[in-house]
Amino acid sequence: EAQVTQNPRYLITVTGKKLTVTCSQNMNHEYMSWYRQDPGLGLRQIYYSMNVEVTDKGDVPEGYKVSRKEKRNFPLILESPSPNQTSLYFCASSSIAGSAYNEQFFGPGTRLTVL
Amino acid sequence: AQKVTQAQTEISVVEKEDVTLDCVYETRDTTYYLFWYKQPPSGELVFLIRRNSFDEQNEISGRYSWNFQKSTSSFNFTITASQVVDSAVYFCALSGGGSYIPTFGRGTSLIVHP
Numbered sequence: 001e002a003q004v005t006q007n008p009r010y011l012i013t014v015t016g017k018k019l020t021v022t023c024s025q026n027m028n029h030e031y032m033s034w035y036r037q038d039p040g041l042g043l044r045q046i047y048y049s050m051n052v053e054v055t056d057k058g059d060v061p062e063g064y065k066v067s068r069k070e071k072r073n074f075p076l077i078l079e080s081p082s083p084n085q086t087s088l089y090f091c092a093s094s095s096i097a098g099s100a101y102n103e104q105f106f107g108p109g110t111r112l113t114v115l
Numbered sequence: 116a117q118k119v120t121q122a123q124t125e126i127s128v129v130e131k132e133d134v135t136l137d138c139v140y141e142t143r144d145t146t147y148y149l150f151w152y153k154q155p156p157s158g159e160l161v162f163l164i165r166r167n168s169f170d171e172q173n174e175i176s177g178r179y180s181w182n183f184q185k186s187t188s189s190f191n192f193t194i195t196a197s198q199v200v201d202s203a204v205y206f207c208a209l210s211g212g213g214s215y216i217p218t219f220g221r222g223t224s225l226i227v228h229p
Binding site: 058092100102 | 221
């Protein structure tokens with residue numbers, strides 16, 4: 001089954017404790033991205049990657065890191081989480097075949113709470 | 116800069132009513148893409164439609180239809196004979212112009228009462 005998986009689905013942590021949210025897709029997609037969803041703000045992109053070893057900032061990259069060492073994986077790293085990073089996070093992927101603006105396939109979401 | 120406005124924060128209807136969700140966008144690009152996504156109460160985001168700026172044909176898919184009008188920079192979404200399963204948050208999004216950072220609207224929460 002074609003899918004994007006994220007782990008963990010729920011995470012409660014404390015300020016300053018480094019964490020990684022994993023994302024993996026099995027569709028051989030080139031483009032992968034991370035979003036955060038906050039009430040009343042919609043989805044905002046944190047980082048995106050057009051392919052292996054190619055990453056770039058989205059609209060709200062501060063406090064986050066990413067890496068793309070393999071095509072299928074795109075982990076999101078919070079090196080020193082703060083309470084304002086409490087949010088619902090989505091990973092997404094899409095093919096760039098034919099167009100760099102194809103529809104995105106989203107993971108199930110990770111609800112992060114930073115105390 | 117790109118912008119997507121979904122002015123309706125929440126819409127409440129009774130089953131079988133028709134409902135239209137508005138999406139107004141701003142962009143200086145001549146080539147761009149518009150999307151609608153659905154987020155049901157379970158939380159996942161599901162793709163509904165993609166439309167490029169050169170294709171102003173309206174589209175119908177079952178009870179769903181989309182009206183794209185470049186003259187008013189709008190890409191509205193209509194659900195005919197709404198059902199309880201249509202209850203969700205719907206997001207309109209815009210991509211294009213060489214930027215790979217999509218712009219999402221803030222979403223419209225649709226509640227369909229039985």
